[in-house]
Amino acid sequence: MAGMQRAMVACTKFFCPPAEGSSPAGQRSFLGFTSFSIRDLLKSKEPHISLSLRTMDRVNEVGEVKVSCLQMEGESGDRTPPEHKCSELCDSLHSSVHERENSPTMRAVLCAQVCKVYRFQTEDQRWLLVREQMSETPLSFSLPKQLLSALIREHTDRVREVKELGDLSPHWDGLRHDVINHCNHLVCGYQETLSELDKLSVSSSFKSSCSKSDKHLQFVPTNLHSQRMEVTDPDSAGVWYEVITFGAPSDHHQAFKHGGLKKLLSKRTNSTDSSVSYSEDESSRARELLSNVAQLQPLVFGLAEELLAVSLEHNTARLQEVLEALAQQTELFVHALKDELVRSALLAIHNQFSANYNSSHVHSNGLICDNTSDGRDGESSPGQQDAGRQDAEYDEEEWDRTWANVAKSLNCIIVMLDRLQGREDQPQDQTPSDQQDAAPGDTNSQNTASSSLSAASWQEQLLPLVVTLRDCVREAVCKARAAMTFVILQGAVACTLNQGPTQIVQRRHAVFSQTLSAAVCGFMLKLYGGLEDPEFLQQLLSVGLLVQFEGLLSTYGDEVGMLEDMEVGVADLSGVAFTVTEAKTEQPDDLLPTLRGAWGRFVVEVPLPSETFTSLPREVKEGRLILVHPVLFNIGINQQQSLAERFGDSSLQERVNQQSCERLRVYCQSLRERLPHMAGIQSLSDSLSSLERCIETKKRKNVEVLWIAATVCRQVNGVRLTSCKSAKDRTAMSVTLEQCVLLRDKHTLSQQSFSSALDCMRRDGCRMENVQKNVGNRKFAFSGVQLLTFPKLYRPPDGSFG
Structure with a gap:
């Protein structure tokens, strides 16, 4: 029975804390027994069944065991050779096993899920059950299409407005003609792009890294996924952690011969005479x-x-x-x-x-x-x-x-x-002749x-x-x-x-579209997870939402232009606000977010089912706007960053990190002033000071900047997003590292299990499935020589790259 018990623990959720004075963990002791029918387990609507452990005389209960159905024989889709398969990997699932995860709201925002389940040992020799889930989202196409429609309406209305001004003097008529040509050029291009997206979005919600230069897909984020991890330990129910991953928002179709948006816009600002402008x-x-x-x-x-x-x-x-x-x-x-x-x-x-x-x-x-x-x-x-x-x-x-x-x-x-x-x-004293x-x-x-x-x-x-x-x-x-x-x-x-030639405007709109789609996905998941947390809802209304982008781009070659694009795209999110509305029905289409407004003042309406909506605070139900506070921290980690640090220029990265650190401090200060009793708010000062010191330290590939920024973001209930060029390789290293660090710091993952957990997630986890989706093979695109320049914790295990 003891052997059976240990076998059961290896594949089930087990909640049976040892009694005081029990034998050491290395020895086996008989606790009790129970029995159940496999048929009952398979037919159960719940993800697990709870069973009582009893003594041999069946008189006393000595604990409880929860049995979960994780895998049926022959259904595993794992193609990893047996000699490389991690012992900690329990299963590969392709659908959710939780009722809450199958709710209408989650089904509306997430699709094509891939799951992996692991078991890792804690410092006190107990087991953690870890469920890793990677999902696509229909927002990859639905939001870009809505943005294109909004831009088409905006520029069409502008053409109508200037035409309605009537006859103008020659100078002003020429200026009006230029405005009309500018708008018509954009409208024509956007209508063509929207038509192509309508054809594709019916059967797809995913843009692979191989398509990042496709002209008609420039508004669609590259390789956008939700990366989620549920951790269940013996002392608590499941806890979720989320990161949105997507390719750095940039215009690969126009490429980077003349730099990215930041450089292009700066040149235009410097060369353009200042003139009066109106809001x-x-x-x-x-x-x-x-x-x-x-x-x-x-x-x-x-x-x-x-x-x-x-x-x-x-x-x-x-x-x-x-x-x-x-x-x-x-x-x-x-x-x-x-x-x-x-x-x-x-x-x-x-x-x-x-x-x-x-x-x-x-x-x-x-x-x-x-x-x-x-x-x-x-x-x-x-x-x-x-x-x-x-x-x-x-x-x-x-x-x-x-x-x-x-x-x-x-x-x-x-x-x-x-x-x-x-x-x-x-009195009329005068005669008619006198009046005349x-x-x-x-x-x-x-x-x-x-x-x-x-x-x-x-x-x-x-x-x-x-x-x-x-x-x-x-x-x-x-x-x-x-x-x-x-x-x-x-x-x-x-x-x-004044926004520049149509090529620059198109570039900016496309970059913004990619950034917006990822940010909205992150907000919706964060909102769904915090609907029952009044403190979180109050934070959204009082201060707004922190959206923290993590970049792994180098400051050398084309990736400089990508970072310049990304900087502008992230900054443009400041003109976006969210609001919560009541959904008409619980059909997926009615639960998708909608976009209204115009450039620089877009509002994203997030619908919730009626039952959920009615339980929200009054201010939320009245449509109060939730402001967005975006920040971007970037640290290059690859071999090109080594070249930049030795022979090139890293000033762009330094400036981006410094400015974002200042914005983050302002946000946290507002949080302390308006919600002084918020849990953990007082510990932010130390974290922010550490972040400032790291940024000021002239240290090569100082990835600690990213770690501290991510920690602060989670402390203030922010949305986390991670990007590299295509969100396939470097992003995989970052996400898996973040997951293992959370297991170690939040759930006492043992130090001995840390490295094996990291290797297991990289070799057999969801990010390897992501590589397969994008390029058709199961190898990260690194060479051994390249990896010598990577920080050690960002190097994949042997056999997983090439």
Whole structure:
């Protein structure tokens, strides 16, 4: 029975702590016995069955044993030769054995799972059951497709907006033409890419490392997988650890002849003259103001004409009704114009073009144009003439006087009507001939004598005042349209032409798409694991989510460009936010995240089943945004990094690590201030100080930077992502090392088992399956000479590379 018991322990979950004073671990002692039917085990819906151990007389219970079905004979897909198979490897599974892992939410985000199960010994001679799971995700294709659709809509809308600006002066029309060409070029390319992805995504959720240069797959992350590890020890239930692995987000199709995004954007910034730019919010305000003015101007003009027509009838009630309507619409018109954006835009127009034009004026098309005419082709109001006066002096109060004139002209009409209506009750002493002989006087003067006004009809008295009102409204509309058109066009230029040539914009969008897909996958898994943790949910709402990228790229050759791409892609995640919504159904498609917004302000909506959603805190259910705080730490570990450190330049890596360390410290400081009682928060200071010292230390291949950064990330419930060129070889070394370190530090994996566990995971674990998926063989792409330059803990076991 003792021999049977040990055999059972080798392949089951065993929970039977020894009684006090029991024999040493090296000796065998009979604890008890139990029996069960294999048929019952195989038919059980649960992943295991619990059995009581009893003494031989069947009277006393002496413990409990849990029996799990890990492998059926002949079903193992492990192709590793018997002489190389790890003794710790229990099984190779291709589907989840846990009910929770088969939940609708997990099935929506993970697919094509490959599992490996190991048993390792702890320092106190007990057994750890370790389940390693690698999964693909449909997000590899669904998010890039959504991003492409959003970019197509955004650029199509921008083309429509600039076309709706109407007739423009030659200079501005040329600029508009450039914006339209830029947008149309992007839209055409993105529509083609989206069409190709629609064909592929039906049957695939995986882009292999061999396809990283494929033109139509540039928006799809390379070799994106979720790497998860569940650890079950005798004292606790399963604990999950997660790392997202994917090829460094970069544009392999355009390659790296001229460097990566960081270099390309820096060159453009240095060579481009600074010009005024407007945010999307300001552009939206400009569009709204133009819309309001376009609606209110004809209403004011129509009511003014109606006022003149009604004045012929001498119908006091009707006249008062029209006057009130005119006053109301004019007040709305003036209120719409009293926007600081108009004044600042008019000043920006003057400043931008005063050096290029000897004189300028506000053209009827609403923008500045050359002053080629003598101004005598048609009459203009005094305000329009003022708009074209000397460039040397610009009166910043001119706009205030412009909209104030509208209000004053309305007030003159109101005063005049009051006087006209007041004369009805006065005695008519004058004869018709006397009225004809009376002089009309100055109708614009508020001091005109009542006797002189009474001779003229009401319409004659009102007409000049209405004309003045219309002139003032036209002048205000002309200047406001010029200012707001300038804002909209400059906003369009900032979002298109100022971002660089279309090749750079496409590169940036593609890199961002790869980065976003991986980050969303990580967030969803982190969210699913923390739904029952109120402290974690409060952290998301109060501080946001830390997303920590680990790079293993060298700073030599093409990988410099990859790191430059990755740096920009990670930084662009700062413009992304998450929110949680209630799913319509529990179908996989309804549980996939959706993307809304535009470039620089995307929001990812993560749906949850109704039952789960209703149990969340109120702030989460109300759609409060969860901000993203991305950081990137990179340490090159291969032979090319050795060349860079001896003969090249590692300043890019040093700068990236230093900046990320500062951002990480800011995030942790916010966490301490807002959630001071969070578990483990006080120990962050020591970890951050150690990280800063490591970064400042000029040590070659200082992988301790990566280890400490990963530790801090886990302390603050962050998302961990690891990348090398294709996430196949160096990434495998990093992920397996991280898993074994977690087993040692968190679950007391014995030091004697550490090396064997590391070799076992690398030789027979999920990452070897990843190599098989990508290149069709089961060898890491290292040579013996190359590995001599690797840190020792990043070297695979003999027989697993070549």
